[in-house]
Amino acid sequence: MSTTVQDLQRRLIALGFSLPKFGADGDPGSETISAMSMALDELVTRRRGAEPLPAPAKPGPATLLPADWMPDAKMQRVIVHWTAGTHSASETDRGHYHVLIEGSGKPIRGKPSIKLNEAPAKTGYAAHTLNCNSGSIGVSMCCMGGAIESPFSAGKYPMTREQWEAMTSAVADLCRRYSIPVTDKTVLSHAEVQNNLGIQQRGKWDFTRLAFAPSVVGAKACGDMMRAEVRAKLS
Numbered sequence: 001m002s003t004t005v006q007d008l009q010r011r012l013i014a015l016g017f018s019l020p021k022f023g024a025d026g027d028p029g030s031e032t033i034s035a036m037s038m039a040l041d042e043l044v045t046r047r048r049g050a051e052p053l054p055a056p057a058k059p060g061p062a063t064l065l066p067a068d069w070m071p072d073a074k075m076q077r078v079i080v081h082w083t084a085g086t087h088s089a090s091e092t093d094r095g096h097y098h099v100l101i102e103g104s105g106k107p108i109r110g111k112p113s114i115k116l117n118e119a120p121a122k123t124g125y126a127a128h129t130l131n132c133n134s135g136s137i138g139v140s141m142c143c144m145g146g147a148i149e150s151p152f153s154a155g156k157y158p159m160t161r162e163q164w165e166a167m168t169s170a171v172a173d174l175c176r177r178y179s180i181p182v183t184d185k186t187v188l189s190h191a192e193v194q195n196n197l198g199i200q201q202r203g204k205w206d207f208t209r210l211a212f213a214p215s216v217v218g219a220k221a222c223g224d225m226m227r228a229e230v231r232a233k234l235s
């Protein structure tokens with residue numbers, strides 16, 4: 001499809017610009033070119049006025065977790081779980097993790113302080129991963145009670161996209177705060193611990209399936225998706 005000068009003129013006039021008349025032959029002439037150039041400048045200015053400039057990248061502050069949930073400590077990794085419960089954080093859940101993410105995406109603070117899991121773990125630490133709690137922050141999504149791995153059924157409390165989104169924001173906050181790099185040994189799901197860290201677990205499958213994204217299957221695929229989203233939030 002070719003556009004003639006007259007087409008351009010008609011479209012600019014339709015946008016509300018006044019243009020001098022073209023010759024019948026469509027020859028723009030220098031007067032018309034300069035008018036169109038001014039019209040384009042005006043269009044750019046209008047656009048800038050209507051659309052806010054993109055926000056600058058912000059390296060510093062947490063986006064989801066309050067600063068006082070993240071006390072000074074030396075932490076090596078973040079391990080992400082699901083609770084195998086409902087979409088709400090129970091008292092028991094709060095005893096086992098540092099941060100919980102409810103079905104709505106709301107973050108809930110666990111009872112143990114992150115500081116208690118600093119190596120060597122101290123009395124009252126969050127026991128979230130067998131033989132791998134020292135130096136490990138435990139984050140858990142409240143969901144998947146009654147779920148079945150194979151054939152897959154997410155049960156009555158499927159993981160929601162909102163809580164996945166909030167989880168990756170929380171993990172990004174923790175990585176920023178504790179200077180944890182995003183690798184498959186330092187930001188991983190419970191289901192990846194045995195493979196990636198060589199620490200035996202007991203058939204844990206949190207998470208090898210994402211109820212809101214059924215095409216993503218397996219611990220590595222789910223873990224890679226999490227890390228990609230965390231990295232995007234940190235950049």
Ligand SMILES: [Zn+2]
Pocket residue numbers: 080081082128190204206
């Ligand atoms: Zn777990």
